[in-house]
Amino acid sequence: MNPEAQQDVSVSQGIRMMFYMMKPNETSFQTLEEVPDYVKQATPFFISLMLLELVVSWILKGKPPGRLDDALTSISAGIFSRLPSLFSRSIELTTYIYIWENYRLISLPWHSPWTWYLTFLGVDFGYYWFHRMAHEVNIMWAGHQTHHSSEDYNLSTALRQSVFQIYTSWIFYSPLALFVPPSVYAVHLQFNLLYQFWIHTEVINNLGPLELIINTPSHHRVHHGRNRYCIDKNYAGVLIIWDRIFGTFEAENEKVVYGLTHPINTFEPFKVQFHHLVYIWTTFWATPGFFNKFSVIFKGPGWGPGKPRLGLSEEIPEVTGEEVPFSSSVSHLLRIYAVAQSALMLAFYEETFADKAALSQVTLLLRVAFIILTLTSIGFLLDERPKAAVLETFRCLVFLMLYRSGHLKPFIPSLSFAFEIWIGTIDFIELLDKLYRLTFIKKK
Numbered sequence: 001m002n003p004e005a006q007q008d009v010s011v012s013q014g015i016r017m018m019f020y021m022m023k024p025n026e027t028s029f030q031t032l033e034e035v036p037d038y039v040k041q042a043t044p045f046f047i048s049l050m051l052l053e054l055v056v057s058w059i060l061k062g063k064p065p066g067r068l069d070d071a072l073t074s075i076s077a078g079i080f081s082r083l084p085s086l087f088s089r090s091i092e093l094t095t096y097i098y099i100w101e102n103y104r105l106i107s108l109p110w111h112s113p114w115t116w117y118l119t120f121l122g123v124d125f126g127y128y129w130f131h132r133m134a135h136e137v138n139i140m141w142a143g144h145q146t147h148h149s150s151e152d153y154n155l156s157t158a159l160r161q162s163v164f165q166i167y168t169s170w171i172f173y174s175p176l177a178l179f180v181p182p183s184v185y186a187v188h189l190q191f192n193l194l195y196q197f198w199i200h201t202e203v204i205n206n207l208g209p210l211e212l213i214i215n216t217p218s219h220h221r222v223h224h225g226r227n228r229y230c231i232d233k234n235y236a237g238v239l240i241i242w243d244r245i246f247g248t249f250e251a252e253n254e255k256v257v258y259g260l261t262h263p264i265n266t267f268e269p270f271k272v273q274f275h276h277l278v279y280i281w282t283t284f285w286a287t288p289g290f291f292n293k294f295s296v297i298f299k300g301p302g303w304g305p306g307k308p309r310l311g312l313s314e315e316i317p318e319v320t321g322e323e324v325p326f327s328s329s330v331s332h333l334l335r336i337y338a339v340a341q342s343a344l345m346l347a348f349y350e351e352t353f354a355d356k357a358a359l360s361q362v363t364l365l366l367r368v369a370f371i372i373l374t375l376t377s378i379g380f381l382l383d384e385r386p387k388a389a390v391l392e393t394f395r396c397l398v399f400l401m402l403y404r405s406g407h408l409k410p411f412i413p414s415l416s417f418a419f420e421i422w423i424g425t426i427d428f429i430e431l432l433d434k435l436y437r438l439t440f441i442k443k444k
């Protein structure tokens with residue numbers, strides 16, 4: 001995909017692409033370079049649908065669909081997961097192109113509707129098996145668990161993606177490269193992902209007969225549950241028929257409690273992304289025997305010596321429905337500050353992607369480092385870490401250094417420098433006060 005050589009999608013196309021309703025004749029391309037970056041162009045539709053969900057939730061339930069701290073963490077994870085694509089083409093495309101160019105058996109016509117629909121089925125079937133293995137193989141779960149770590153269930157949860165999940169998912173799509181052109185595959189890979197955005201909501205209930213065929217919010221709520229009846233169910237991407245065929249379907253009945261069976265209780269992005277890898281590492285060295293160590297990596301997350309491959313269901317903690325999600329207790333002022341910094345960082349992130357062809361590798365690296373630093377600092381603030389004030393002060397100083405060296409471009413050239421000095425000063429005073437209260441008042 002080549003962002004520089006593509007046209008923007010229309011509003012009508014944007015809405016339809018979010019629900020996999022684009023037609024073959026408007027999404028068929030001869031070369032990979034012609035394929036639009038639909039995911040990148042979906043950002044305004046993500047935001048619009050999240051705002052719509054907020055309004056509908058207020059009308060129907062009298063409350064927002066989730067918590068601010070959880071939503072910020074989900075958005076941070078989504079940004080984190082996209083950063084590697086600033087430097088190289090996705091491995092899901094790179095490996096596919098390699099197989100296509102060297103091992104393909106036949107070449108289906110790229111402009112045929114039959115190729116389009118066959119690829120739709122093939123990508124969705126591959127996603128089912130990737131998703132299932134991501135729950136049944138511990139090292140793959142280490143990536144996928146990021147998506148399940150949210151204790152809310154709303155559209156922002158869909159954005160909570162893993163930074164290294166794609167390094168295993170490509171395996172399940174690679175057979176398509178034996179006969180499906182990369183340009184057709186690239187379209188459906190994106191549409192399959194975009195479709196799954198709207199099903200992350202509680203404001204849509206049962207969809208009647210559609211529940212028999214497609215993946216719906218009701219089906220996917222079960223998948224995100226940590227109730228025993230929800231575990232390892234409903235892996236579908238678009239079509240729920242795969243779960244019905246392979247025996248992994250479960251209908252929604254009792255109240256679903258969301259999140260991991262053992263909540264991680266943090267908003268810090270590195271822990272959200274990598275905590276299970278650390279767990280595998282420590283468990284690997286603590287487990288005796290070569291075959292047991294092998295099983296720690298390649299059997300289920302609940303496996304242990306003497307247990308079945310996927311562990312024992314009775315060891316999954318029972319839920320009561322009265323569980324209280326982990327929440328931040330920071331002041332309203334700090335919440336406003338976190339939202340403001342997240343919004344500025346999101347705009348900066350979008351600008352970096354838009355300008356990446358014109359930026360040097362050094363500038364790209366520095367910008368990515370600053371984005372990661374910002375995400376981490378916001379996580380520290382929400383977690384009320386003792387060193388949050390120090391990290392945020394350092395981040396503000398880094399911003400000023402990068403700005404003055406020309407690696408960061410201000411949004412409002414005439415005001416940005418004074419604005420950042422003012423914000424940094426206010427933030428520094430506020431966070432020093434917060435640090436004092438966290439450090440000294442607790443000691444008393």
